[in-house]
Amino acid sequence: MDAELFPRDRAEIAPGAVHVPDWLDAGAQRRLLDACRAWARPPAGLRTVRTPGGGTMTARQVCLGWHWYPYAYARTVVDGDGTPVKPFPDWLGELGRRAVADALGEGAATAPYDIALINFYGGDARMGMHRDSDERSDAPVVSLSLGDTCVFRFGNTATRTRPYTDVELRSGDLFVFGGASRLAYHGVPRVHPGSAPPGLGLTGRLNVTLRVSGLDAN
Secondary structure: OHHHHOOOOOEEEEOOEEEEOOOOOHHHHHHHHHHHHHHHOOOOOOEOOEOOOOOEOOOEEEEEOOEEEOOEEEOEOOOOOOOEOEOOOHHHHHHHHHHHHHHHOHHHOOOOOOEEEEEEEOOOOOEEEEOOOOOOOOOOEEEEEEEOOEEEEEOOOOOOOOOOEEEEEOOOOEEEEOHHHOOOOEEEEEEOOOOOOOOOOOOOEEEEEEEOOOOOOO
16 A cells, blocks of 8 residues: 555665665666567577576576576576577667666766576566676676565675565666675575556566676677
8 A cells, every 4th residue: 555655766775775766767668578579589599597406496587698507607598598698789778777876876887788697587487686796897796676576685795694685676667786785696586476557468577687797708
């Protein structure tokens, strides 16, 4: 009820970690969703990620620019169909640049973004606490949400346990973390099925995460 009565404000969750509600309007959400659907098609499409210990992630994933697999990057889908990773589009990099500027200020500009990890969450999907530490860059991570609302748990840099803060991320929300929070543990303990905007046409949740690899492009 309170969320309907009062607007959600921009909030600094930790030093360098900022939540900007409703950053993508309805039209921008639909355009990004259309792009995600195209990227999810094979080859190099949506896949189930398997961990070295033999487990599987409940959120499925597709990558752009560089292919992430636990715990490294490659130019081909080495843990899937073996095809070249889909290219990272310039317009998505510009979206990342604007996101960082809006969340952290113009002075937080970074090297160009060149990785997108797109995770699809069904109603029962989760993401355990982890750090985004496979890049060779300390540029801020940009996270965009589409579809169902989730609980995003943002923690600290030392441990997967408390202290942490639970943030409700809705469709269109932006979350950026860099600086002192760049290597903070974070995860998704819960998704709220059926909470996506009715006009979006998405069942489930998509998270588009943009990163700077710091890797040699050749």
